[in-house]
Amino acid sequence: MKYLKTRRFTILILLVITTISLSFNSCDELIKNKDKEKQEQEQKNKSITNNKNEAKLLLMLSKDNHEVIKLSKTLQQIITKDSIADLVKTIEKTHINIAKEFSEVASDKLISIPNYTEVTMQQTIDHDNLNYKIQTLKKLRAKIDNQLYLLEKLSKTTNSKDFQNILSETDSKINKSLNKADNILNNLNTNS
């Protein structure tokens, strides 16, 4: 009977411990689950916002890139000096390449961006007007500069390492384009 008494006591203790453990565990599990759910939802919302921002920035960048290509093409028509025209051509090529890269990335990242082939030429009004050239070049420079700002912002927004690498490469390319644009602008200002 003593054994039974001890056994009964042991079973009671075990039951109490099990109940407490289960209660704690289940409560803990519930809290954890709730926290996890909340975290997941937050993560999801964050990802969506991030994706949206990424798409928005890439679209803007892409549009600016198209503007750069379009302005390059315009400048090529109005600049007569070969050395400068070559420089502008280089800028155009660079940005066409960038557009291609953007197009690939956008396709992979499910982002709709305009195709560089959509770029249409603007009819030049005054070919020989230096002021127009300078204004167009300044516009080009401003677009490239804006691209750099957008690139930096996009680089901060995206979580993808690959994309960041591409953006980094693009950044250096665009910086070069900016230098080139600055050179052309200096050249034009000097000649004027």
Place this chain on the structure above:
Amino acid sequence: MIKTLSNNISFLRAMLYISALVILVVGALTYRSVTEVTKSSEMITHTYKVNVELEQILSYLKDAETGQRGYIITNDSVFLEPYLSARNRINNSFAELKVLTKNTPQLKSKLIDVNTLINKRLIAFKTSYRSLPKKDIEDPNFKSNFRNGKTLMDSIRDQIKGVIKLQNNLLNKRSDEYRSDLMATPLLLFSLLLCSLILIYLAYNSIYKNIKRLKIANEELEIFKESTNQSEIVSKHGSWTWDQNNDVFTFSDNLYRLLGEQPQSFEPTIQNFMQYVHPEDVEQLSQQVENMKKNVELPYIYYRVVHKNGNIKHLKAYGKSIINDEEETVLLGTTADITDEIISFRALEERNLELERNNQELSSFNYVASHDLQEPLRKIQTFLSRLEDEEAEKLSDRGTRYIDRIQNAATRMRLLIDDLLQFSRSNKADKVFEESNINLLLEAAKQDLAEVISAEDAVITSDAFPSMTVIPFQIQQLFVNLLGNAIKYKSEKRSPVINITHQVIEADNDPQITKPTKPFYHKITFTDNGIGFDNEYADQIFVLFSRLHNKDEYSGTGIGLSICKKIIENHKGHIIAKGKPSIGATFIIYLPID
């Protein structure tokens, strides 16, 4: 009752464990089912979200298309707003879809295709309205571009429909799973709850029965307790228990009364109890209590207690150890007030002594009287004999007749004195038990009666007897008396035949032996074919001076069978007589075997 309750407790314990298990299973299954249902619900919501986003994309494209048409018709750039914002909105939807289809690569590749088509469609928008020359919608180039746009739009719609179909299939599959979960869960839960209910009912039923049984048992116990209390009061005894393991005593109410106190008026400890014990008995009782604690047994012990008012009571205690259900040794004891018994015993002892003294005096008187009476009787007989011899001729006939009568009376008196002497001898204290040969004693008795046996032509048959521890001369006297009796009361019609048998019997198997002192007895049976007697006189014949017949019919003093009874009583045995008139008598002697 205890066994039934114990079985029921086991049953209830089993029920409890099973119920707990069922509840755990129900809990686990419910948790699992609810989780599954939640998951299914989430999946369905997820599918709906994907579909909604895809529909949104299509809707944005449609808006863009409508806007484009409006612009073509009105040439108002306001209509281009849906087209211009389409890409942004589509990208937002894709941003949502990208997250939603993160774990579905198949869907992602389809969405990439959709995106490519959308891009183409957006280019086609631009191309078509750019190719419109001066609002000439009949321009073949414009028409071609416009048709191309429609083709692309159809492709997008088909692609989106395909994705939606894929999603719907997935949704249907998930809906089915969700439905089956919803169907299975209540069924399972209901079954398990039904099981629990049945178990609870069984347990309740068992508890109800147990409670009913316990109630009856409690009532019986209450009655028993009250009757025990009353019987303790009436029989002047109290009870107590000693829990050896915890060294805890409990005293019954009447035990306090035996000590001259009110029930439960002090703490039941051995120290408190000892305060009431008579100072002369304290040491002895303490020693016995110590022995009790050591041996967990208490033999009968006697001691005295002194009440506060100075009354001394004699108590007797006894204890017996038992092992209770919890495997603890508990000593149960009773203490009885034997003061009245002691007083009665002492009075009885005194009276016994007095009686013994009286008996002794009476025996001495009997012996002396019998012995001393012989002397004058002998003289009377001697002088009567001389008178007859010397003066017979001088006596008249009447005188001679008177002398004859005196002679007869003297002879009878002599017989009476002899028998009385014998009776007093059988009462005397010099009873020496010896291992004796009964066969020889019987033969000696026969020798004593040889003359009569021969005269009456009596036949005596007997079994062989084993040796017995008896008072030899008394047993011989017993045989002489019984054989003499059988011959004396012989039938006129036949010669006396006496049969003596012997057997060893167990006391419990023979109803004739009342209050046996030994387990086994010698049974010696004397059967004769004499005149017998009516059984109603069976006890009377053993009474001193009792006679069933007139002294003229059969001579005798009525002392013979009384002597027999006395001899048998001296041997702590029994003698009984049975008779049938004209057929014979039987005397059965029971002698205890040591």
